[in-house]
Amino acid sequence: MCIKLNCLIPVLRHLYRLTIHYRCYKIIPQKEYIMYKRYLCFMSFLIFSLFLSSAHAKPVRVIMLDFADETGGSADVALTGSLNSKAFTEKGPYFLQKVLLSSPEFTLIDRRDFVRQIEQLQPRDGSDPLPDTFFATRERRTPLNPTFFNAARSLNGDALxxxxLIALSTSKxxxxxxGYQAEFIxxxxxxxxxxxxxxxxxxxxxxxxxxSRKFRQTSSVQTEIGEDELLDLYQQAIAAAVPGIESQLKGRVNKDTKVRLxxxxxxxxALIELDGILLGSSPVESVEVLRGDHTLSISRPGYETITKKIMLESDIxxxxxxxxDQLNAQERKEALSNMNLQMLKIN
Incomplete structure (x- = not known):
């Protein structure tokens, strides 16, 4: 936005000088004077509109995730030494934050601990009767675990x-x-x-x-780089990838993505949880949540816990x-046959 304004201001200044020049010396024809005045008004309006749009634009809330090691631990030991590729990869988010924080159009949120906690939740869904018992039951786990998308929505993030790290290799x-022997790496x-x-x-x-970086190995000179030099390469690679990501995120429209529940x-x-976050006790009235798939969990002592995936696209x-959970087999059968789950979408 600043670049656009810097390009328009000199044009506006030139038009203004021409208008003043005509008023003082009257060397510009009347038609050109009227045209310059129109251009001057138009450019002033355009700059004012750009200023308002930049002033009201909200920064994009970006959720940071961990970096993954896709190298398979195949670094050249003779050159890099005993490098732990997994620990090395995990330092990537700090370099990415350093580059993105230079732009005021982003708000970075680093809650990777919260994301991991959400992903490690183990919800329960229903129960199974214990063998050789009449009323006793055991709650069963469900694979419907919340994901990092659910954690990002809980943090009101716009993008993840x-x-x-997909390659850390050498070519020789x-x-x-x-009689001269050398190895270029x-x-x-x-x-x-x-x-x-x-x-x-x-x-x-x-x-x-x-x-990348080049080395020469000879019988008299042997080079083994340290982690600090590798981190410099890591930082350069991330900095080279950021401009493309940054330009795409800047063009993202901050649209309203919330629905009521x-x-x-x-x-x-009953206790209501959404994506592992407590909403409160039922009945829950008109709670705003982000659109998308969520993991809904409902529990109350003496009743079976219910955990289901639900897609929220409109008010519902x-x-x-x-x-x-104190019913015998016949009573459970009758209760299940008479169950009626109602979902009413509100336009």
Whole structure:
């Protein structure tokens, strides 16, 4: 936005000088004077509009994720020494934050600890009767775990950024001529950055960056680089990939992605959790949540815990039937056959 304003201001200044020149010396024809005045008004309006749009634009809230090691631990030991590629890869988010923080159009949120906690949740769904018992039951786990997308929505993020170290390799060229022996080594490092939409998981942008360094090994000179030099290459590769990601994120429209949710059960009050975050006790009235898929969990002592995936695309009211965990087999069968889950979408 600043670049656009810097380009328009000199043009506006030139038009203004021409107008003043005509008023003082009257050497410009009347038609050109009218044209310059119109251009002057138009450019003033355009600059004012650009200023207002830049003033009201909200920064994009970016959620940082961990970097993944895709190299398979295949670094050249003779050149890099005993490098732990996994620990080395995990330092990538700090370099990415350093580059992105230079732009005021982004708000970076580093809650990777929170994302990991959400992904490690183990919800329960229903229960199974214990063998050789009449009323006793055991709650069963469900694979419907919340994902990092759910954690990002809980943090009101607009986009997710994750990266991967996809290559840390060497290429070699050996020379043996006239008694002279040498080995030329090219150390290559390549990273991949990916930006995802927090609502539907759409890929907003994907860019790669690479950096390299050359070495010469002889019988008298042997080089083994340290982690600090590798980190310099890592930083260069990330900095090369950021501009493409940054331009795509800047063009992202901050649209309204929230919907309203009403939840009540047949055994109110019950505990309501969405993506592992407590909403409160039922009935829940007109709670604003982000669009997309969520993991809904409803529990109450004496009743079976219910955990289900739910897609929220518009305002919706949900009525959930609860089943007591003190029913025998016949009573459970009758209760399940009479269950009626109601979901009413509100336009």
């Amino acid at each position: 950024i994750r990266g991967s 060229q050996k020379i043996n001529q006239g 090219n150390l290559n490092l390549r990273v991949m950055l990916q930006a995802l939409d927090t609502v539907n998981g759409a890929v907003i942008a994907i860019e790669e960056g690479k950096a 009403w939840i009540q059960t047949s055994a109110d009050p 009211k949900i009525t959930v039937p609860m089943i007591s």
